[in-house]
Amino acid sequence: MSDGTNGLFNSGVSDAAKRADLRAALDSGDLQRWPGAFSPLVAKIVADAGFEGVYVSGAALAADLGLPDIGLTTLTEVVTRGGAIARATDLPTLIDADTGFGEPMSAARTVASLEDAGLAGCHLEDQVNPKRCGHLDGKEVVPVDDMLRRIVAAVGARRDPNFIVCARTDARGVEGLDAAIDRAKAYVDAGADLIFTEALADEREFETFRKAVDAPLLANMTEFGKSQLLTTDQLRNLGFNVVIYPVTTLRLAMGAVESGLAAIAADGTQEPLLDSMQHRARLYEFLRYSDYNAFDQNLFTYTKPGK
């Protein structure tokens, strides 16, 4: 955590610098690990734990509002929450923009809005509207040309060339692996900076995809889905550029909330749970409470120069 008042209210690193960092990281060939942050506070914990970036999951954002991940959230909700999460750390943040919130022109507006909100990039998927979680059956994809228009519109709308437009293909579960690879190649030709390989089955499929597509690739290590959970070592060896753990922090936290509340309801006290809770002191460290106090103190004791 940084000292002083720099970055106290928002990140001390400019949006442009974060995006330049992200572009360089994708070019580096090193695996970038981006856990999903369902709140600005979680993003601060992600940064403190030493990860390279933050991911904002559409599924987690919807779940946090008490909604399923079926395209109900609005651009305004996603931009507002995504911006608050992006501002909470010095790391680049990539956000899930689903199908772009409408036709290609809306996808363009989505990119412009996310860029203004301080995001370093977003992903757009080739599903039809209304979309589904990529790990459920029954999803559908749009024709390739429709997705190409989405990508071209998105790429054309960014003003910072380092804003990452990531194209996600959901075709593996609908049309098969070869079709997903063909789509990925076409999306790269249309200007996508990064390809999100959704719902590949196992290590062999990740390897086949890697060998076929000459562009940075993202692996989605979401739990209880269709993909084998690969380790960071496996993904590094395969040559993947990014791994996301999109809903992991939400699942961890909600598991603890559910069992903790059940214990309090049964036992009438939270005393045995104290050791598993984030301590008040640790929370205040993440929030930089003492830096706010110092700032306040300095303001209070401020006197006009020369007095």
Ligand SMILES: C[C@](O)(C(=O)O)[C@H](CC(=O)O)C(=O)O
């Ligand atoms: C990555 C994803 O798009 C998300 O919204 O986080 C989801 C994750 C999930 O539902 O587990 C997806 O893979 O569709």
Ligand SMILES: [Mg+2]
């Ligand atoms: Mg999603």
